[in-house]
Amino acid sequence: MKIAVIGTGYVGLVSGTCFASWGHDVFCVDKDIQKIRSLERGVVPIYEPGLDELIERNSAIGRLNFTCNLTEALKGAAIVFIAVGTPPRAEHGDADLSFVFAAIREIAPLIEDDTVVVVKSTVPVGTGDVVQKIIDSARKAGSFSVASNPEFLREGSAIRDFREPDRVVIGAEDERSRRVLTQLYTPPLAASNTPIVVTRRRTSELIKYAANAFLATKITFINELADVCEQVGCDVGELALGIGLDKRIGTSFLNAGPGYGGSCFPKDTMALLRTAQDYGVALRIVEETVSANEARKRRMALKVTDALNGDVDGRTIAVLGLTFKPDTDDMRDAPSLPLIETLQRFGARIRAYDPVGNENARQLMPDVKFHDDAYECARDADAVVIMTDWDNIRELDLTRLKRVMRRAVLIDLRNAFEPGLAEKIGFRVSAIGRAAVGRSEIDAMREMPNMRRQIRHDQLGRSAYLEPMGGFNEHL
Structure with missing residues (x-):
């Protein structure tokens, strides 16, 4: 036809x-x-x-x-x-x-x-x-x-x-x-x-928004659990596998990272909220998802700053991967945008590389120096940030990468590399949903009964507290 x-x-x-x-x-x-x-x-x-x-x-x-x-x-x-x-x-x-x-x-x-x-x-x-x-x-x-x-x-x-x-x-x-x-x-x-x-036609229209809002919520859920993992000494990848193999949950969209972006999830969650508001309905879960995701994107800049001992002023930072996900040149609502903008406000000098997204990114980041090669982008850098897990970024020769850098600091916001690999080569690594280097899970668990751990929820503007749990050491 x-x-x-x-x-x-x-x-x-x-x-x-x-x-x-x-x-x-x-x-x-x-x-x-x-x-x-x-x-x-x-x-x-x-x-x-x-x-x-x-x-x-x-x-x-x-x-x-x-x-x-x-x-x-x-x-x-x-x-x-x-x-x-x-x-x-x-x-x-x-x-x-x-x-x-x-x-x-x-x-x-x-x-x-x-x-x-x-x-x-x-x-x-x-x-x-x-x-x-x-x-x-x-x-x-x-x-x-x-x-x-x-x-x-x-x-x-x-x-x-x-x-x-x-x-x-x-x-x-x-x-x-x-x-x-x-x-x-x-x-x-x-x-x-x-x-x-x-x-019915109206149901069909709502299905699209509901599907994207649910997936956005799932991403935000695992991202927040990644923050918990970092504090208590767990691995978010293993956590995601453990819950994702439950057929009722599924493993898709359980990869922790710097937040969702792109042309659909940010736009569709906001449009769904507006529709609900027009009809006098509160979608609290979707509201919190949108808020938490936006806060997370900028909070990633603090993760980079922490990896450089709290100060990036005058530091050269290489950002590898710019598009909101691999295999696209789409920069719409990409997490790299607020990350780079925040780091620049903190005084950092930014270099950037993306296999296909450089051209679109140039229009949005006028003060960034772009490179067509990942190793050249990282040359003399004080830190490398993995923002988008393209295959060719996952396959980087870490030994060669370390050799061209000024300081061996790797902030892996996509968990693109196997745990421990970069550390063995000599990198100081900050990853998503993994305990800090040199701190074992056992040590983290031993500390829990003796301290009152505060989990900050910046997007809500309040704090929740995890009280000590008695009897923990009996099982260690």
Whole structure:
């Protein structure tokens, strides 16, 4: 069938290309003529492993087309996907739907009868109802359908996520859209027995936000437990494995680190909070998740400062990895941004390296010296900070790294290296969720009955206390 995709951002470009790879005739539409011309030449504006090859292959056989001509794209299209951006509004934090509604107003008089208009952009509950009214004002009611089909693509593995999804969610109010979208997804996913969840449109819209808020909470939970591990002498990696093997919990999103970022979790948690507030509902867990995550990103700068004996003024610090996660060039809400900004305010000189993110990072960090090689970035540095666990960063030769540095201090905020390896080479290491070097777990536990340990919760502005536990030494 013919499919039109409005918007050639991350979601639109990946979705349109993958639909074409399933054998459909796809027209991807964008107002940016320079972007369209670049795509026609095979120049992809985002970094996503495997996407450029897939675009080239499907464009060559005529199944994937890029155009600014909306009439051409919509003529004969059975499905029109709306995949434009919904960025957060600075003043409120809720989703800015102006791009969605502008796109709907443009397509409304041009779509043909029986077209199914599908909102794939991440939108608040009730957006589909507004879309329905906008199109109703331009054409006869009942001559079209409006459905919701949220995306669950992870940057860095988006093509696999599209082709091998955990589930497909379809939100529809009429039989036509249910049937057409089920027919679209069933054949290519039949072999993998992928569940197709068909529900009401509003429920579908909420599923996307709820999923991302839950995952953000899970990340924040393990990050806070990592702080506990550092204080009591535990290893957060072993802790995560121990709880994650419980099938009710699962091991995904239990890697402790400097906080979540990217284009989805920060935006979607805030948008969900705004929706709940609009309906008079309190989402306390999500509120605390957002607060704790923002506080954690800046607190990582204090971890770096502590590793340098409390003073980074005049020190040269090499930050390896800048994007919010590996296999993407996305710098949106990356934890490296507040970390570097805070260290600079403390007087540190920052050098930075990222395999693909340097170009985007330069636009956000004008006072940082960027390098195209990790070892050159670390040359004569007083400390190295691991911010993003790219494979080529995990595979660094630590002996060579130590040789080029001024001081052998490693702050591993992604636990990219095996415990003890860097210490044996001669590094002073500060990691996430691991006790300080030279302090064994047994020593940490022996101290607990004799002291009153304070666990600071800076994001809440209050302290909780863990009282001594009697009888601890009996088991040591």
